[in-house]
Amino acid sequence: MSYDHQRIDKKWQSAWEKAGIFHAKDEDSREKFYALVEFPYPSGAGLHVGHPRSYTAMDVIARKKRMEGKNVLFPMGWDAFGLPAENYAIKTGVHPAITTKENINTFRRQLQSIGFSFDWSREFSTTDPAYYKWTQWMFLQFFKAGLAYKAKAMINWCPKDKCGLANEEVIGGNCERCGTPVEKREKEQWMIAITKYADRLLADLDTVDYLPKIKKQQQDWIGRSEGAEIDFDDIKVFTTRPDTILGATFVVLAPEHPMVGALTTDGCRAEVEEYIALVSKKTDIERGDDTKEKTGVFTGSFVVNPANNEKVPVWIADYVVVNYGTGAIMAVPEHDERDHAFAEKYDLPIVDRPLLSFDEALKKTGGRKKVTYKLRDWVFSRQRYWGEPIPLVHCEDCASTGSAPDGWVAVPDEDLPVLLPDVKKYEPTDNGESPLSSIKSFVNTKCPKCGGAATRETDTMPNWAGSSWYFLRYIDPKNDEAFASKEKLKHWMPVDVYNGGMEHTTLHLLYSRFWNKFLFDQGFVTTSEPYARRHSHGLIMADDGTKMSKSKGNVVNPDDIVAEFGADTFRMYIMFMGPFEEPVPWSTNGVVGVRRFLDRVARLPEMIAETENASVTKVLHKTIAKVTKDIDDFSFNTAVAAYMAFVNVVYASGRVTKQTVVQFLMLLAPFAPHLANELYETIGGTGFAEVQPWPVSNATLAADDELTIAVQVNGKLRGSIVVSADMNEADLIVAAKAEPNVAKYVIDEPKKTIVVKGKIVNFVV
Ligand code: ANZ
Ligand code: ZN
Numbered sequence: 001m002s003y004d005h006q007r008i009d010k011k012w013q014s015a016w017e018k019a020g021i022f023h024a025k026d027e028d029s030r031e032k033f034y035a036l037v038e039f040p041y042p043s044g045a046g047l048h049v050g051h052p053r054s055y056t057a058m059d060v061i062a063r064k065k066r067m068e069g070k071n072v073l074f075p076m077g078w079d080a081f082g083l084p085a086e087n088y089a090i091k092t093g094v095h096p097a098i099t100t101k102e103n104i105n106t107f108r109r110q111l112q113s114i115g116f117s118f119d120w121s122r123e124f125s126t127t128d129p130a131y132y133k134w135t136q137w138m139f140l141q142f143f144k145a146g147l148a149y150k151a152k153a154m155i156n157w158c159p160k161d162k163c164g165l166a167n168e169e170v171i172g173g174n175c176e177r178c179g180t181p182v183e184k185r186e187k188e189q190w191m192i193a194i195t196k197y198a199d200r201l202l203a204d205l206d207t208v209d210y211l212p213k214i215k216k217q218q219q220d221w222i223g224r225s226e227g228a229e230i231d232f233d234d235i236k237v238f239t240t241r242p243d244t245i246l247g248a249t250f251v252v253l254a255p256e257h258p259m260v261g262a263l264t265t266d267g268c269r270a271e272v273e274e275y276i277a278l279v280s281k282k283t284d285i286e287r288g289d290d291t292k293e294k295t296g297v298f299t300g301s302f303v304v305n306p307a308n309n310e311k312v313p314v315w316i317a318d319y320v321v322v323n324y325g326t327g328a329i330m331a332v333p334e335h336d337e338r339d340h341a342f343a344e345k346y347d348l349p350i351v352d353r354p355l356l357s358f359d360e361a362l363k364k365t366g367g368r369k370k371v372t373y374k375l376r377d378w379v380f381s382r383q384r385y386w387g388e389p390i391p392l393v394h395c396e397d398c399a400s401t402g403s404a405p406d407g408w409v410a411v412p413d414e415d416l417p418v419l420l421p422d423v424k425k426y427e428p429t430d431n432g433e434s435p436l437s438s439i440k441s442f443v444n445t446k447c448p449k450c451g452g453a454a455t456r457e458t459d460t461m462p463n464w465a466g467s468s469w470y471f472l473r474y475i476d477p478k479n480d481e482a483f484a485s486k487e488k489l490k491h492w493m494p495v496d497v498y499n500g501g502m503e504h505t506t507l508h509l510l511y512s513r514f515w516n517k518f519l520f521d522q523g524f525v526t527t528s529e530p531y532a533r534r535h536s537h538g539l540i541m542a543d544d545g546t547k548m549s550k551s552k553g554n555v556v557n558p559d560d561i562v563a564e565f566g567a568d569t570f571r572m573y574i575m576f577m578g579p580f581e582e583p584v585p586w587s588t589n590g591v592v593g594v595r596r597f598l599d600r601v602a603r604l605p606e607m608i609a610e611t612e613n614a615s616v617t618k619v620l621h622k623t624i625a626k627v628t629k630d631i632d633d634f635s636f637n638t639a640v641a642a643y644m645a646f647v648n649v650v651y652a653s654g655r656v657t658k659q660t661v662v663q664f665l666m667l668l669a670p671f672a673p674h675l676a677n678e679l680y681e682t683i684g685g686t687g688f689a690e691v692q693p694w695p696v697s698n699a700t701l702a703a704d705d706e707l708t709i710a711v712q713v714n715g716k717l718r719g720s721i722v723v724s725a726d727m728n729e730a731d732l733i734v735a736a737k738a739e740p741n742v743a744k745y746v747i748d749e750p751k752k753t754i755v756v757k758g759k760i761v762n763f764v765v
Pocket of ligand 2: 396449450452
């Protein structure tokens with residue numbers, strides 16, 4: 001058969017859709033399997049080849065699980081709030097809702113052209129009011145539980161986007177989106193107390209199956225430290241080494257520490273102020289760079305080391321950060337490298353004193369055990385347009401009567417969603433407020449509590465909000481009474497396998513675990529952990545190994561590959577190009593090679609005969625066993641290699657039974673579903689490949705017959721090797737020479753090599 005991919009791709013895609021075979025069933029006696037991929041932000045650039053790497057992998061898994069008899073939920077939707085659409089609106093005046101809709105249509109068309117087996121009946125966008133109604137409702141649950149609070153915070157501020165950023169959105173000191181160096185600003189922000197869950201987010205990693213590097217990144221990000229808080233007079237220091245306290249010869253405060261002003265003596269004030277001004281210009285990255293020389297100044301004050309009652313000087317230095325521990329340290333130059341470098345530079349005492357035990361140190365100093373985390377509370381408001389409005393109202397009256405602490409009143413459930421109003425201008429105001437703040441009809445409202453005049457919160461949520469619970473909504477996407485029914489949640493949760501980018505490990509993955517745990521505590525969801533297993537894919541790079549980028553013109557468009565080579569070639573190539581977890585460069589030659597392979601597959605029906613060689617039966621069963629295991633292990637490239645090896649054996653043998661071809665097509669179907677279905681139909685199969693059972697390997701048929709071969713040198717037995725019965729002569733000679741004892745005697749090329757088939761190899765040297 002000549003392989004007309006354009007016809008075949010369309011034919012099967014519409015057949016699948018018509019039959020609705022990828023729709024997950026809520027009532028079903030089969031075991032459930034929930035396969036999840038990170039839903040995309042539908043950017044104007046369309047689908048990137050990186051997206052299908054994740055989706056194809058999970059599609060392969062979802063398709064295999066269906067054939068194994070599972071009731072599979074494999075959904076797709078859109079994470080569509082966020083800055084690009086908004087920045088585009090600022091430039092062009094086109095409403096983000098319009099661009100978002102267009103982009104979604106493009107993405108959907110592209111995904112469908114690749115033949116992913118998503119259950120499209122469950123599709124939604126985080127920007128749909130019917131969806132963000134529940135995002136707002138969940139925010140209010142945080143608020144009502146006291147976990148959402150407004151606080152003045154030093155936040156990361158992007159001067160270009162005029163926008164506050166979470167720590168996670170600052171990459172190398174720059175704004176994640178526009179690259180502008182990030183400044184610090186003090187601003188009132190809604191915060192969510194993720195730190196209250198730090199311990200459980202850490203401990204429960206033991207209950208899930210994540211790639212080790214994913215767990216490690218989350219552990220490091222949460223950054224739990226056990227230590228102690230010890231008072232040096234009024235200064236509280238945090239230390240993980242109270243045992244070293246006898247060697248503490250000075251105290252260092254962060255330059256932003258609130259006590260700096262009071263501790264600074266008049267004689268030192270000018271220098272201290274100058275230093276603080278200098279530090280305020282540095283980025284966190286510069287400050288955290290341990291290779292740079294340490295700087296600092298003396299405050300002029302002394303405090304008492306409580307372990308030995310010695311007076312020690314108080315310094316400020318920017319290697320101490322204000323928002324970690326207590327923002328103050330006891331410096332122990334003898335045991336701490338940074339303190340040592342600092343002491344040497346400023347000529348401070350370095351003394352070698354005996355260590356105390358932890359408990360002894362606490363007892364002597366009145367110190368307290370303390371656990372500290374690197375994790376910070378989540379800055380949850382943005383002064384931007386294209387996000388979910390925060391559903392709160394501020395009422396002066398309720399503030400003064402005390403009926404609403406700080407005057408913040410939740411919008412009642414029946415008034416949700418608070419719809420995003422239309423605006424004329426999308427820019428934040430000049431003082432950095434959300435554009436919503438200039439719409440009087442939005443801002444001015446009635447207090448839900450007392451009925452008096454009140455004003456709405458005009459901040460919107462960060463784009464991490466909608467993605468924190470979308471996996472729950474897929475389970476019951478049309479529900480208007482609840483975000484999802486409890487019975488359905490019970491049926492589908494947790495997600496069995498979740499794949500996504502490593503760049504989301506400390507952001508989305510941590511946020512959504514936290515969000516789910518909170519909902520669990522409130523009794524709204526049925527599992528404490530949302531994802532049973534988490535995997536991650538490597539990036540796809542340009543053919544020269546650099547990152548694909550528009551400006552370099554090296555971006556590969558999936559549409560072009562699908563049009564020229566077909567969806568199955570694209571899918572299979574993406575899975576074949578390298579180990580799934582690693583970054584890999586794109587190679588057009590590689591695409592051509594996979595297409596050639598599929599052309600060979602397309603001719604298999606022509607080789608069908610009544611009987612086949614035993615070698616063909618054997619390789620079939622080996623391939624079944626290998627592919628089955630490889631898919632479970634995310635080892636897709638080796639699975640594709642196994643398909644190729646199988647086809648080579650069939651071609652070498654020249655004939656194959658129909659039964660073997662059918663089994664092979666079923667095995668191939670998850671990777672190349674269009675071609676597998678087409679060939680299956682060609683040879684008289686009925687029903688979709690997708691509803692056929694997954695092939696089972698027969699261990700007896702797959703087993704290698706093994707032989708023990710004697711290896712002689714000049715007729716004398718020097719060793720023996722165990723090889724598979726079908727090993728060819730060249731390989732056999734190589735294996736015989738490699739036998740260690742034989743190798744001692746066969747140093748140069750032997751004069752003659754005699755092989756007695758199945759019995760002996762004799763080297764004449
Ligand atoms: C005395 C000491 C002696 C320390 C020693 C370390 C080694 P982790 O493990 O990261 O939690 N530290 C405490 N607060 C700090 C801050 N705000 N900025 C910079 N450094 C800070 O590190 C805890 C240790 O880092 C603490 O224990 C403190 O130095 C320092 F041989 O106290 B240590
Ligand atoms: Zn009120």
